[in-house]
Amino acid sequence: MSGEFTLVVIVVAVALAFDVINGFHDSANSIATVVSTRVLTPRNAVMWAAFFNFIAMFVFAPKVADTVSKIVKVIPGDPVYIWVVLAGLIGAIVWDLITWWFGLPTSSSHALIGGFAGAGVAHAGWDILNWDKIVKTIEFIPLAPLMGMLLAFMLMVGVYWLFRNFRPMAVDRLFRRAQLFSAAAYSLGHGGNDAQKTMGIIVALLVASGHLPKDVELSLGDSSTLWIILSCHVAMAIGTALGGWRIVRTMGMKITKLKPVGGFCAETAGAATLFIATQSGIPVSTTHTITGSIIGVGATTKLSTIRWGIARRIVWAWLLTIPMSALVSALCFGLIKLFHPAI
Numbered sequence: 001m002s003g004e005f006t007l008v009v010i011v012v013a014v015a016l017a018f019d020v021i022n023g024f025h026d027s028a029n030s031i032a033t034v035v036s037t038r039v040l041t042p043r044n045a046v047m048w049a050a051f052f053n054f055i056a057m058f059v060f061a062p063k064v065a066d067t068v069s070k071i072v073k074v075i076p077g078d079p080v081y082i083w084v085v086l087a088g089l090i091g092a093i094v095w096d097l098i099t100w101w102f103g104l105p106t107s108s109s110h111a112l113i114g115g116f117a118g119a120g121v122a123h124a125g126w127d128i129l130n131w132d133k134i135v136k137t138i139e140f141i142p143l144a145p146l147m148g149m150l151l152a153f154m155l156m157v158g159v160y161w162l163f164r165n166f167r168p169m170a171v172d173r174l175f176r177r178a179q180l181f182s183a184a185a186y187s188l189g190h191g192g193n194d195a196q197k198t199m200g201i202i203v204a205l206l207v208a209s210g211h212l213p214k215d216v217e218l219s220l221g222d223s224s225t226l227w228i229i230l231s232c233h234v235a236m237a238i239g240t241a242l243g244g245w246r247i248v249r250t251m252g253m254k255i256t257k258l259k260p261v262g263g264f265c266a267e268t269a270g271a272a273t274l275f276i277a278t279q280s281g282i283p284v285s286t287t288h289t290i291t292g293s294i295i296g297v298g299a300t301t302k303l304s305t306i307r308w309g310i311a312r313r314i315v316w317a318w319l320l321t322i323p324m325s326a327l328v329s330a331l332c333f334g335l336i337k338l339f340h341p342a343i
Helices: 003-036 042-058 063-069 080-101 108-124 131-162 168-208 223-242 245-254 260-279 286-298 308-339
Strands: none
Touching: 003 042, 003 080, 003 108, 003 168, 003 223, 003 260, 042 168, 042 223, 063 108, 063 131, 063 168, 063 260, 080 108, 080 168, 080 308, 108 131, 108 168, 108 308, 131 260, 131 286, 168 223, 168 260, 168 286, 260 286
């Protein structure tokens, strides 16, 4: 086994480890509302979410993976880009673990994109970036939570009007059942968008190493790409099943107090936003999306019920994610060059 092939195998393993951490870090996005409303126990909630994370590969075309694989202009057959991908993954993982430790629901998606871009710039300067892909991603940093917020607000107002003559206990009982479906829909969107980001990174790696052609298209019917799709969704589901309880507390319990009807509206609005983005090939933050949706639900009662101090900390973490993960990845690439001068 050649040294280059061994390195490719190691980087694929690191990418899948990132996917597990992504699922672990973002499990709160899928389960926070359904746990905080006590519709499901934490254990049952993570298994429910993990299942729908996995089957998302049968629902969504890999358009997000295509976008992510082209963030950096990879030269086919150039082994230096293998190190670029590795440094990008390390930067994203380090930033994810730092924010997980402090209980901040930052975006694993933006950490990955920032890391990949930062390592690429450290290697070949700003011209290496495909700016149309970067701009599309950055545009949705504010758009995804705003879409989730607006949809959740409208849905909550509509539900209040439709069920205004129902007894509160009856509404609560109905939406406890309905929240199982909304949580499933959100987990489906989460798996569809997030697992594809790691798929895109692996595609970029294999194009750089010459194992895949530049114009490759991921497909379940192609044996050369089936393993990429399957392994990324399995890794995402495993990570979600492990759970990330620090962030669950922030997302489901600290931003605003939710009832089953509110959890249903937040999850449904978040799922709709993710479905639209994934079908459009846009890598969005599932964290941003569900946070906006939860705030939209809280805004239908009193804005004072939203804990804006927590929300401000989350926003700061969002703003810092791409530049900080890019910086960490650039430093990682610099260290690699220090010990591997031939790069």
